[in-house]
Amino acid sequence: MRKPDFNDLVWFQAVAELRSFTKAAARIGVAQSTLSQTIRQLEERMGFPLLTRNTRNVALTVAGERLLNTITPRLAQIEDVIAELSALRDLPSGLLRITLSDHAFDSLVWPKLKPVLAAYPEISVEFSLDSSFRNIVEEGFDAGVRLGESIEKDMIAVRIGPDWRLVAVASPEYFARRGMPDHPQDLLRHSCINMRHITAGGLYAWEFEKDGQPLRVRVDGQLTFNNSYAMIDAAMVGLGIAYVPENIVASQLKAGALVQTLDDWSPFFEGYYLYYPSRRQNMPVFKALTDALRHKR
Template identity: 60%
Template sequence: MQREDVKDLLWFLEVAKEQSFTKAAANLGTSQSTLSHAIKQLEARLGVRLLTRTTRSVATTEAGERLFRSIAPRFDGIEADLTDLVAFREKPSGTVRLTLSDHALQTTVWPKLARVLAGYADLKVELYADNGMRNIVEERFDAGVRLGESVDKDMIAVRIGPDWRLRAVASPKYLAAYGSPTTPQDLVGHVCINTRQATWGGFYAWEFEKDGRELRVRVDGQLSFNSSIVQIDAALNGYGIAYIPEDLVEEHIAAGKLQPVLDDWSQPFTGYHLYYPSRRQMSPAMAVVVDALRHRGGA
């Protein structure tokens, strides 16, 4: 079958259904003369007359009726398949891969996704938690989650959480034995619990700010982790001072199990942002994730 046969067959079906060249031409967005010429060419190629034309009506011949009953359901099936395909494209399905920190996962991303994923059975989300800055394009992630100040300018960034700060904390037992630092520089003489950064392999330099003065201090101690959660347990057991997201330790502070130090030097960070390449077209699955995570509260 040649390509023009397919088009002409579709035009024949429209004329046979409407029993009118005028109505069929209007439906197809073409002229009556063009439509009539196409049907005549189809009849010539098939070697049979398909339509009986009068000045007032159009009807299918016996051959035309047979052809209509044979091919109409097939084209209807193709149209239905195409409709289903478009629906599949628009239906949130497939896998969305995110790279994020354990803190972002526990406090921001998972609580929000947990409330909506049950409604999207065909949507899969892969959450890769580490404290490194992954190249989301090279490593085939759909998006990443990091603090707003850490997101590259060529990325689209969507705020997904409020500002938050780190707090230096230690157990009363530790502070009774070693005293409390009064300036960030004093941390050099203290036992601290370090954070290993996955991307660069080194330890995180603790960041402080007060009255416009910024300081970065490299601390030392017996223990280092790449997760905030276990650092809390180490601090509770007196292994040193830890620098932990505030929301993870506020209950321990309220209970007196941990005591904050250098609070006046701990300033808020810009909250978590979901970021992804600007050139990437957003899939329906990704749109669900973005909408679920979007921050709708204050700064």
């Protein structure tokens, strides 16, 4: 005997529960004649009748009653498993490789992603922390974080943070020893702590602005880093002036461990964006990522 088709059993269940071919056909969405023929073929393959029919109603035979009682809980289990698998399909999962600066990681991305990673253990993330400009497609990254002004036009960009600025800071001992600069050009007479952007091809020229007039100053000093936090540590021990993100030295400024200078020359920059190729946007893992990181104004 050929095994019954799964749909045959589902359709038999509908007829048996509703005691009507007309109602069962409407529930399933097929023609009544098609349903009647399918049940008849099922009975022929099994070798015994499952239903008794007359002009008014449909009733179960003893064999039909037994079959219904057997398949009903099993079909329910199958439906539950399929529903669970469908839900699992829509859960964020997979590996993401993200390139971003230490400042973006510590001040924005990590605080926002920690609860997401706890909620979705199937998500794995590899962070590449550096201040260089990376080609995420060529280097195999899924996404990157950059300031809005430096994102390629063919990328999808989602704002994840507010505008921010760099501030010039040094220890009180340094300024007591070397004096406080009044103008960005005065930095040329100071020991400054440089930042090197590897892929940009050189040292970062400190960007200032006042009354709408931009000014860039190429400073010099004893130390060069590619990490903002190392620059802060060097500034705190009196080794020079550092130009670093304001929000990551707020506590040191409040405690008096660092002193800010040239405040009125420090402009705001457009905030950070998460960017990625368009082909990624429909993946559940990217929806979870962008929803968590999106900037709430």
